[in-house]
Amino acid sequence: MTQEEFFKKIIAHSKEYGFIFQSSEIYDGLSAVYDYAQNGVELKNNIKQYWWKSMVYMHENIVGIDSAIFMHPTTWKASGHVDAFNDPMIDNKDSKKRYRADVLMEEYLVKIEDKIEKEVEKAAKRFGETFDREMYISTNPRVVEYKSKYDSIKERFVTALTNNDLADLKQLIVDCEIACPISGTRNWTDVRQFNLMFSTQMGSLSEEASTIYLRPETAQGIFVNYLNVQKTGRMKIPFGIAQIGKAFRNEIVARQFLFRMKEFEQMEMQFFVRPGEELKWFEYWKAERLKWHHSLGIPKEKYKFYIHDKLAHYANAAVDIEFEFPFGFKEIEGIHSRTDFDLSSHQKFSGKKIQYFDPELNESYVPYVVETSIGVDRTFFSILGYAYNEEKLEDGTERVVLKIPPMLAPVKLAILPLVNKDGLDELGHKVFSDLKYDFNCQYDEKDSIGKRYRRQDAIGTPFCITIDHDTLKDNTVTIRYRDTMTQERINIEKIKDLISDKLSFKTFLK
Numbered sequence: 001m002t003q004e005e006f007f008k009k010i011i012a013h014s015k016e017y018g019f020i021f022q023s024s025e026i027y028d029g030l031s032a033v034y035d036y037a038q039n040g041v042e043l044k045n046n047i048k049q050y051w052w053k054s055m056v057y058m059h060e061n062i063v064g065i066d067s068a069i070f071m072h073p074t075t076w077k078a079s080g081h082v083d084a085f086n087d088p089m090i091d092n093k094d095s096k097k098r099y100r101a102d103v104l105m106e107e108y109l110v111k112i113e114d115k116i117e118k119e120v121e122k123a124a125k126r127f128g129e130t131f132d133r134e135m136y137i138s139t140n141p142r143v144v145e146y147k148s149k150y151d152s153i154k155e156r157f158v159t160a161l162t163n164n165d166l167a168d169l170k171q172l173i174v175d176c177e178i179a180c181p182i183s184g185t186r187n188w189t190d191v192r193q194f195n196l197m198f199s200t201q202m203g204s205l206s207e208e209a210s211t212i213y214l215r216p217e218t219a220q221g222i223f224v225n226y227l228n229v230q231k232t233g234r235m236k237i238p239f240g241i242a243q244i245g246k247a248f249r250n251e252i253v254a255r256q257f258l259f260r261m262k263e264f265e266q267m268e269m270q271f272f273v274r275p276g277e278e279l280k281w282f283e284y285w286k287a288e289r290l291k292w293h294h295s296l297g298i299p300k301e302k303y304k305f306y307i308h309d310k311l312a313h314y315a316n317a318a319v320d321i322e323f324e325f326p327f328g329f330k331e332i333e334g335i336h337s338r339t340d341f342d343l344s345s346h347q348k349f350s351g352k353k354i355q356y357f358d359p360e361l362n363e364s365y366v367p368y369v370v371e372t373s374i375g376v377d378r379t380f381f382s383i384l385g386y387a388y389n390e391e392k393l394e395d396g397t398e399r400v401v402l403k404i405p406p407m408l409a410p411v412k413l414a415i416l417p418l419v420n421k422d423g424l425d426e427l428g429h430k431v432f433s434d435l436k437y438d439f440n441c442q443y444d445e446k447d448s449i450g451k452r453y454r455r456q457d458a459i460g461t462p463f464c465i466t467i468d469h470d471t472l473k474d475n476t477v478t479i480r481y482r483d484t485m486t487q488e489r490i491n492i493e494k495i496k497d498l499i500s501d502k503l504s505f506k507t508f509l510k
């Protein structure tokens with residue numbers, strides 16, 4: 001299956017099994033906006049809970065808040081978003097499609113990297129055990145040529161971005177002969193900056209109204225509450241404030257499903273530290289956050305770090321954790337050392353002193369900040385994509401199964417009476433009533449047991465309980481495990497204990 005086919009399958013499966021719907025579908029949808037359906041919302045809530053517990057409950061010095069989406073407009077002046085939250089965009093005049101100029105260039109560079117990798121792989125096969133990768137890369141004429149092309153283009157690209165030189169960015173796209181994937185032509189407009197913030201008016205009369213922005217990140221809600229939380233929580237540096245919430249960006253989008261949405265959700269934590277200690281904490285959080293991703297049970301090679309060449313105006317170090325999505329390795333989380341930029345800027349714009357008196361140093365300072373910022377939707381997409389498996393079974397049939405980590409699965413337990421008569425259905429409802437306080441259960445009595453198992457596999461339910469005529473006699477049920485499809489007979493009273501352990505966050509957090 002190609003990546004493109006796989007991508008289409010995930011989208012189709014998400015719709016068919018109630019994970020993700022296109023927003024306003026009956027009106028032909030709204031581009032890059034999605035709704036979470038009955039199973040999707042459960043998975044999403046579980047991901048958020050897992051993050052919240054791992055950040056807030058697992059650290060004595062981290063607390064959470066939930067700030068409003070609307071904020072005083074000056075917030076966005078102070079943060080730099082009004083002036084600088086831009087993407088460079090370029091339009092193809094024939095297809096009328098809009099692209100991010102930086103993304104076109106990044107993709108071009110990845111293609112050169114792929115070519116180098118292919119040459120290296122071929123040579124590695126040819127030379128076998130004696131192969132010296134570094135030596136080959138530095139001496140093979142073809143690879144050397146690719147590498148020097150890559151380096152010179154990359155240098156020009158980074159310089160153009162750093163200097164905000166839009167004319168040279170366009171010239172690079174022309175020089176690299178990049179064509180529009182839709183029209184195939186190189187008939188490009190100039191590159192222009194495009195502000196990503198959505199704005200609206202607050203106030204009933206237009207003359208009184210002021211421009212209000214839908215927040216493009218949740219972080220600023222934390223910064224403007226820094227003093228309140230520090231004082232009321234009697235927090236001592238180093239400490240963190242976490243938040244989960246919606247963010248909005250008017251993204252220039254090319255079909256990327258949950259990866260790039262106009263309305264999405266972030267899980268962010270700002271960690272306030274002594275000036276000069278930020279890079280130590282940056283390394284700490286870099287390692288901690290990668291560990292968190294690994295705890296989800298997805299193979300480690302699906303993740304890698306990407307160190308930024310071009311730092312944002314506020315940062316003195318930045319790294320992305322990238323995940324291998326169906327369209328390649330892309331950012332799932334950013335870890336940024338934001339210096340004292342945000343708090344100092346809010347101090348300046350608000351006229352309020354935002355400082356911390358450090359009793360150990362006996363001095364006051366504006367704290368430095370290390371931020372961890374992860375997208376809920378990209379995490380959801382990564383888990384769903386990895387969980388999706390098509391399996392050929394021994395009897396020749398096939399099944400689609402979502403191998404979602406059990407603690408995150410939307411439905412934990414399906415209760416399936418073999419037939420809906422002879423009292424089996426009543427007993428099934430009773431088991432449901434007993435266990436509903438502990439787990440999200442589903443009761444299903446329609447169709448053959450085989451079909452019901454398939455339905456549960458397709459939404460990732462880790463455990464199915466079948467109630468049959470023997471249950472009436474000896475109080476035992478069949479429990480079936482999703483991943484192995486093995487079954488065993490257990491007493492009804494044992495269900496709760498047996499599965500609780502496998503569903504507990506504790507095992508994963510530890």
Ligand code: ATP
Nearest residue numbers: 251259260261264331332333334373374375377378
């Ligand atoms: P990108 O370079 O992909 O546009 P970014 O660097 O602008 O991402 P950040 O501002 O660092 O992203 O946001 C932190 C996290 O929020 C990202 O790692 C990502 O998981 C998530 N995120 C950002 N933009 C979107 C979006 N449009 N749709 C879904 N998730 C997003």
